[in-house]
Amino acid sequence: MSQWRPVLLAIAAVAVAAAGASTLLLMRDGMAVESALMLSIGPSVLFGFIGVAARYPCRAMPLRSTSTTRILLVHAGGAVVASAVWLAVWNAWTPSVDSTTMFALGVALYALTVTMHYLLLELDTSRQAEEAVLRYRVLAREAELKAFKAQVDPHFLFNSLNAVASLCGSRPDEARQMAQLMADFFRQTLRLGAQERISLEQELDLVSRYMAIERVRFGDRLAVNIHINDAARQWQVPPLLLQPLAENAVRHGIASMVSGGAVDVSAVAEGGLLRIRIENPADPDRPAGGGEGIGLANARGRLAAISGGRARLQTSEAGGRYRVDIEVPA
Amino acid sequence: MIRAVVVDDEPLARDVIREFLSGDEELEIVAECANGFEAVKAVTDHDPDVLFLDIQMPKLDGFEVLSLIDRSPVVVFVTAHDEYALRAFEVHALDYLLKPFSEERFRAVLQRVRGQLAARDRTPAARLGSSLRGKPLQRLVVRSEEGAIDVLPVARIDYIEADDDRVLIATAGRKVPKQQTIGDVAGELDPDRFVRVHRSYLLNLDRLEKIELYAKDSRVAILRDGTRLPVSRAGYARLKELL
Numbered sequence: 001m002s003q004w005r006p007v008l009l010a011i012a013a014v015a016v017a018a019a020g021a022s023t024l025l026l027m028r029d030g031m032a033v034e035s036a037l038m039l040s041i042g043p044s045v046l047f048g049f050i051g052v053a054a055r056y057p058c059r060a061m062p063l064r065s066t067s068t069t070r071i072l073l074v075h076a077g078g079a080v081v082a083s084a085v086w087l088a089v090w091n092a093w094t095p096s097v098d099s100t101t102m103f104a105l106g107v108a109l110y111a112l113t114v115t116m117h118y119l120l121l122e123l124d125t126s127r128q129a130e131e132a133v134l135r136y137r138v139l140a141r142e143a144e145l146k147a148f149k150a151q152v153d154p155h156f157l158f159n160s161l162n163a164v165a166s167l168c169g170s171r172p173d174e175a176r177q178m179a180q181l182m183a184d185f186f187r188q189t190l191r192l193g194a195q196e197r198i199s200l201e202q203e204l205d206l207v208s209r210y211m212a213i214e215r216v217r218f219g220d221r222l223a224v225n226i227h228i229n230d231a232a233r234q235w236q237v238p239p240l241l242l243q244p245l246a247e248n249a250v251r252h253g254i255a256s257m258v259s260g261g262a263v264d265v266s267a268v269a270e271g272g273l274l275r276i277r278i279e280n281p282a283d284p285d286r287p288a289g290g291g292e293g294i295g296l297a298n299a300r301g302r303l304a305a306i307s308g309g310r311a312r313l314q315t316s317e318a319g320g321r322y323r324v325d326i327e328v329p330a
Numbered sequence: 331m332i333r334a335v336v337v338d339d340e341p342l343a344r345d346v347i348r349e350f351l352s353g354d355e356e357l358e359i360v361a362e363c364a365n366g367f368e369a370v371k372a373v374t375d376h377d378p379d380v381l382f383l384d385i386q387m388p389k390l391d392g393f394e395v396l397s398l399i400d401r402s403p404v405v406v407f408v409t410a411h412d413e414y415a416l417r418a419f420e421v422h423a424l425d426y427l428l429k430p431f432s433e434e435r436f437r438a439v440l441q442r443v444r445g446q447l448a449a450r451d452r453t454p455a456a457r458l459g460s461s462l463r464g465k466p467l468q469r470l471v472v473r474s475e476e477g478a479i480d481v482l483p484v485a486r487i488d489y490i491e492a493d494d495d496r497v498l499i500a501t502a503g504r505k506v507p508k509q510q511t512i513g514d515v516a517g518e519l520d521p522d523r524f525v526r527v528h529r530s531y532l533l534n535l536d537r538l539e540k541i542e543l544y545a546k547d548s549r550v551a552i553l554r555d556g557t558r559l560p561v562s563r564a565g566y567a568r569l570k571e572l573l
Contacts (some may be wrong), residue, residue: 159410
């Protein structure tokens with residue numbers, strides 16, 4: 001109902017215009033104002049109904065997606081029909097009326113009606129577009145928040161604190177160092193997480209801080225190689241896009257291997273395309289996890305959001321290595 | 331003297347337990363292990379009184395280690411994950427230490443260990459527990475008579491066959507024996523996937539190609555690799571219900 005209110009108001013305005021214009025016409029022919037007004041009311045109200053009907057062809061032929069010729073043709077037809085009806089009513093009502101002028105007035109009123117319909121429809125469309133943008137922003141924000149929550153794994157925190165507690169007894173200097181590494185990592189996570197975009201270099205710096213902590217825990221079982229080419233350094237990405245994936249590589253990869261292995265991260269930008277690969281050894285006998293984890297699903301969603309669906313994220317496993325491949329077009 | 335084995339894949343996590351135990355004159359660490367395989371071997375070799383056991387480890391998790399050992403040490407789980415506490419009690423663990431833990435908390439645990447060792451009648455509790463677990467197993471672990479450990483992901487198991495008091499697990503073209511009854515194994519696996527088609531056969535539904543009528547009231551299941559398994563009348567009813 002709410003969408004009809006402006007339409008009905010517009011039609012009422014057209015009817016008032018019709019009544020006003022025809023009253024003036026009749027007065028020009030020497031009629032008294034009261035009689036002219038009385039005579040005009042009937043046909044004008046009727047024209048109002050014609051005006052309501054005109055909404056349908058307008059809605060069926062949106063301005064943006066219909067050819068001008070078609071719009072002009074249909075509405076020319078509409079104008080003729082509407083004016084003919086309008087004139088016929090006038091003739092039945094007051095045979096003395098000047099047919100040519102009255103027909104011309106009908107065409108003008110029809111044109112006014114159509115213009116109002118198109119204006120209202122445009123307003124509707126732009127309001128819907130605005131709503132869509134708002135809804136999209138809210139969704140994007142929610143995805144960011146989820147990504148942020150997902151990335152701080154409490155077990156990572158507890159295990160790291162356990163390492164600090166252990167070092168306190170035997171190697172207090174290293175305990176202090178580990179506490180510092182953890183503080184730096186969490187501070188950096190909060191700082192970068194608050195920004196909309198960060199450079200890939202900053203993101204990989206965060207990854208290496210994370211790996212430094214894991215290296216204290218896993219010792220020789222974890223090796224880390226991070227490679228980035230110069231062109232990729234300043235590439236802008238959403239914060240914490242890769243860190244959760246690096247965390248997966250340790251949690252599901254290295255932690256499942258008796259002798260550990262290396263996590264390889266590489267980011268190469270070339271010819272307007274950014275390629276990122278995160279690779280880790282994986283135990284082929286590990287119990288099957290329940291589908292795609294939250295880290296991977298989130299990365300996928302955020303990549304789609306920044307690239308309008310053009311970025312790709314693929315996972316593969318071969319020869320005991322698990323791989324996440326990301327491609328982002330400029 | 332109390333003899334202890336410490337199992338954790340992180341060296342620093344073992345360090346802190348060793349440190350807390352070092353002040354105790356009546357306690358001795360006989361082995362430290364970095365993964366489940368080592369743990370099974372160490373427990374078998376040393377028959378310790380107490381086992382400090384991490385849960386998430388490569389290859390075998392803490393629960394799988396317990397299901398493979400036929401000794402019965404007092405078990406104390408040591409982990410950063412609180413979500414396994416219920417399962418830990420099902421396998422009759424004495425305590426559940428959450429990392430990081432204080433020295434006071436650790437001392438209290440040791441006190442309980444002593445009490446338990448003085449009172450206990452050393453029944454093999456852990457084995458009992460393995461079949462009590464709520465979630466279906468994702469893999470079966472088997473120890474051969476020579477002590478080698480086999481980890482068999484359930485997705486790769488074709489079927490399981492009863493053989494006296496043990497079962498033969500048909501997987502990847504071989505048959506691996508495991509000292510367990512077919513009923514017990516069936517209870518541990520996902521009932522929607524493994525169907526008791528016959529008193530002596532437990533079939534992985536993913537492997538089933540078709541069922542043929544063999545004689546009146548007697549059917550045979552034909553697997554993808556051509557293996558034929560007998561299907562009893564009750565087994566056929568169970569199959570029909572699932573398919």
